Amino acid sequence: TPIAGGEFVALGHQEIASLSPDDAGPTVHWVVVTQIHNALIELDENFEPQPVLATAMPEVSEDGLTYTFTLHEGVLFHDGEEFTSEDVKYTYEWYMNPDNAAVSANNFASVESVEAPDPYTVIVNLSEPNAAFFALVASTFIVPAHYHAEIGEDAYKSAPIGTGAFQLEEWRAAEFTQLVAFEDHFRGRPNLDGYRLNVVPEASVRAIALETGDADNSVWPLVTEDDLRLTESGQFTTFVTSSLAVNHFPLNNTHPILSDKRVRQAMMFALDRQAVIDDIFSGAATLATANLSPAMGDFYTADVAEYPYDPERAAALLEEAGWVMGGDGIREKDGERFSFVCTVITGDQARRPEAEVVQSYLLEVGIDMQIEEAPVATILERMPAGEMDASLYNWTYGGDGADPDASTVLASDANNNFSSFRNERVDELLALGLTELDPTARAAIYHEIQQIVAEEVPFLFMMYWDLFTHFSNRVQGLPESALSSDNINPLANQWWIDESGS
Template identity: 25%
Template sequence: MFHHLKLTVAALALSAGTAMAAQDSITIGMTLEPPNLDPTGGAAAAIDEVVYANLFEGLTRFGSDGAVLPALASSWEVSEDGLTYTFTLQSGVKFHDGTDMTAEDVVFSLDRARAEDSTNAQKALFAGITAVEAMDDTTVKVTLSAPDGSFPFKMAWGDAVIVAPESIESAATAPVGTGPFKFSKWVQGDMVELTRNDAYWGEAPALATAQFKFISDPNAAFAALMAGDVDAFPNFPAPETLAQFEANPMFNVIVGSTEGETILSMNNKSPKLADPMVRKAISHAINRQDIIDGAMFGYGTPIGSHFAPHHPDYVDLTGQSAFDPEMAKSLLAEADVSDLSLRLALPPPSYARRGGEIIAAQLRDVGIETEITNLEWAQWLEQVFKGKDFDLTIVSHTEPADINIYARPEYYFQYDNAEFQAMIEELNLATDPAKRTEINKAAQQKIADDYVNGYLFQLAKTGVANAKINGLWENSPTQANDITGVSWSD
């Protein structure tokens, strides 16, 4: 820790001066550089982290709490049979190159995303569309093959932003959108700069310029914040140093939640885990707080089902799989299981490697042995995710609202339940928000009742920012550094 301390003392004098200089610009730290800047043609989270809501906009967008809000569409109507969505667009919207954004651009964007040769990383979002028609300049009619209550949610993803035929060819390196910020420059290996779009159709942002600076090394990230070279690091890579920032009044430590349900996945088709009583025993053998403390330096929110705690439909079911080693032992006895030995496959992230060691010790305490194998991502994807050759694994599922994966029997943990599949079918068809909430809650309860997996914690979003910055997202309902509402206080 000594090299950190030296930096701290030297940096304190500097940062007061640098922060004061430019109150309408911000430098945001990111650990990964995006491979390109076209969210409609790449899967890397770092693309959205720069451009989502800042540079590109969709028909709808995610708010900081995960709610689906109007964006380029000011409103929409759903037909009685649920098959047609009619979007009314904001009028007078221009792309950054000065061309008009009309219904024709929406037709172009959605048709391009769902085309056979589409390179969109989330092609499934558009699979239900059968036709997109421009009724007039500000009205678009989208026809679906089956009712889909989550269609406005799908249109809020970064992969569904509206682009123009005139500029899409250069989107990877010189993106043109409709957002409150426009592309200024990209210095490869260092940073991307955005500047305020003075012709923006909506509310003007407070910031005039924003730089997204790429710093992958945790020590360098710490130093950059301390020196004031970076004003905020929304996904700070060194949780072990957060205590130093918490003790420093010049910084705010912003701890929120992500879409990452971190789970001890169990292969439900493995002969050793097919009995729900054994899975229940494993769930009660786990001390979530020990894992959060030991693997995540205390950052993370305990979960009892596959659902994000910041979502309005969340149900806290942690009590149903509370840490109770005595109950775990008696469940194993009741299931007539002794000398159980399971294979635990761990991918590279520290939550998995550190968490795996802790879980192995907890399982040993109730009489279950584990054989740990550390895998690289490529091996993990091949063996566990595709090959389903495992008993237990630990992984964080970071897609938003993804409880529907439990309706896919071929998915890697191989849960096959007709009742649950019917629930998700019903959820897909439901357009009434109250009905969707009711089904979401029932779905959480069902997989908790069946002890499909060991539910550990929601991956924390740990950010550090200059204390004078307001409006950064606390949670991550999608992969974004939305700076549209960010400002400095005096």
């Protein structure tokens, strides 16, 4: 029987720079944003679409161009105002407006218009069929029109109001986010009184907090040996899932040195990626072959250009590109040394050692990769602007909601095109992939995208982590199993704390 009261404490690895749905790309942002907001349709822990603000799945016209949603009545925002179709219309049109330069704008490329004929009906009209409609459009969190329009997106980032089970009490980006139960939540008040996320960059400190009972969950992986130890301890409910986000080094494709495809290919051959997996991540990862994870099933293909560890091949490609070994062991071309900066996330214990190993592999073939640190918000702003050479983090290039679309990251005009990658054929394929509804034909499109990514190497694709997600035994109401550990988080309105379980 659910028990009322208590607070759930989660741990994040980096600052939560914004509480806006449009900035919810990083997992640590998303787990908080999803407590505050709801969408018409949300994907459950097994990637199945479930109606939330909508009463049921929408009616879809035969031509696949019109989706009609019926909304729940009497749903309240945290300020007491009623949620209606006007809020859906406002939210979607905000993303559709190019003046807003929304990160998720590409998700709405096929949306022609949004109608609100009455307070509880929304009609979404598409210009062409969209195979990813549920995963990318209908799952967009709704903001209140009356409030967002008044204060604007920048102010909203720190003062969000949604329909979610929890509302914001206090937010300090680099320290914590404190949420409290929303008494009038439309599905009923949550069992928990509070949901708190503390920012603890050091993975080892997060592990200690879990073991001592100071926290219930870490939304970002620990170091692998701690993950394995906690899994076997009997103190936790642990979900092990396959990551859909590629662990990668985005490279600025407009950089004078890194703009040469042969150079990028050489860097791939210079790396013993399987050794990195075995030595840094205790083998708990799968080697990446391009932008999509093997967990994507039929959308994935292994039939791509391969990059086994081959430093001689790397050296030959660098020579071909005009980079000859200098007296100090660093290659030179036209009087310039082959040197660039990789900016890693401040305090990133899990990935900093990976960057250092890659640094040593590159040095062996005459490439000088310097390592610097910066906050994640700085990196996510400066990489797509072409103002950094390279970085290291995990990101989804197709896989959000188990859908292979990568328009927000691989399209030439995408706001999250971290590597400044421009490829006309990829742009064509991304557009085709959204309008193709036949699964086999659609898979072939994404296979070709992977083949181009593997050939062009816009970024150094390293691996897909095995994700270990631990919940303290005192947390009850969790699902039996999950394909997506991230998508367990929207279920917090159902959880409860039972101290006898810990």
